[in-house]
């Protein structure tokens with residue numbers, strides 16, 4: 001088995017400091033040590049993978065490297081009693097695809113602690129359409145509800161709504177009974193977002209207040225934000241009393257310039273989302289909800305399926321903000 005050859009999407013750094021992406025052949029024995037060897041059937045492309053693929057050292061310190069923070073497949077070797085060959089499993093985040101060889105490859109080898117059994121109601125492909133994006137959106141709603149958020153309080157805004165996390169957040173919130181205001185910069189995403197369950201689709205300027213007001217008339221009762229910067233500041237200013245704003249992303253900016261007024265005058269909660277280090281026990285609870293109560297009926301409508309050989313083009317598109325929904329890599333036939 002250790003000499004089995006497989007295909008992997010590999011990023012290398014040359015002497016000039018350029019990063020080269022290429023599909024290469026590797027052997028199982030080249031993979032890091034780990035408890036569980038998994039034959040990957042599907043992986044998903046996330047913003048973090050796109051950053052890793054262009055040499056962002058905040059994500060991946062050492063190259064050559066195989067990105068891919070989300071992978072689902074079948075166990076073909078296990079050193080631990082809780083998993084056996086033939087089990088269908090998924091791995092999202094932890095260190096997979098960051099500084100551990102990731103799932104843009106036909107095989108991954110990982111610690112057992114990272115492995116989650118495939119929920120009975122999901123296929124391997126569906127679990128990847130959810131992936132880190134859905135888990136992050138799910139953690140957002142889970143934490144908001146722990147702070148008392150409920151549909152009667154009013155609508156919830158999703159920023160970057162046509163992206164991976166955004167489209168999953170719109171779908172999950174709608175499934176959970178919330179009125180969703182989807183904010184997008186894409187003029188063509190309206191129909192897609194309405195189909196996912198958005199009650200209202202607004203331009204991203206709607207949540208980009210450039211006045212110096214520390215607080216605005218409340219227009220929403222909560223938010224899941226993937227954008228950061230002034231968008232996140234605006235979401236805090238315009239949130240109604242006791243609402244929660246869950247922050248996970250920085251596609252616009254990592255800087256947050258705000259005042260304490262949303263917190264001390266309206267009791268707004270700012271909740272941080274870190275899917276990579278979210279504890280296993282609560283992670284399983286969120287997966288249980290994603291697979292059942294929050295299960296999205298037509299998951300496939302959120303996904304574009306590509307081959308390993310097409311990944312490079314999708315990475316470029318994602319970095320330009322041009323992908324819609326989730327990009328899934330089919331590794332059942334790795335070409």
Ligand SMILES: NC(=O)c1ccc[n+]([C@@H]2O[C@H](COP(=O)([O-])OP(=O)(O)OC[C@H]3O[C@@H](n4cnc5c(N)ncnc54)[C@H](OP(=O)(O)O)[C@@H]3O)[C@@H](O)[C@H]2O)c1
Pocket residue numbers: 045046047048132133136159160161162163164165166183184185186189204226227247248249250251252273274275276318320321322323324325
């Ligand atoms: N904390 C965590 O655990 C966690 C987990 C997953 C992802 N993230 C972060 O969440 C963010 C989104 O990730 P993703 O995988 O969903 O990425 P994605 O699929 O590329 O989606 C990002 C979306 O943001 C919008 N956007 C792009 N550039 C923008 C800009 N300059 N200003 C405002 N909006 C912009 C676009 O949507 P519209 O065209 O609809 O506006 C785009 O589709 C990233 O920052 C990622 O690192 C964090």
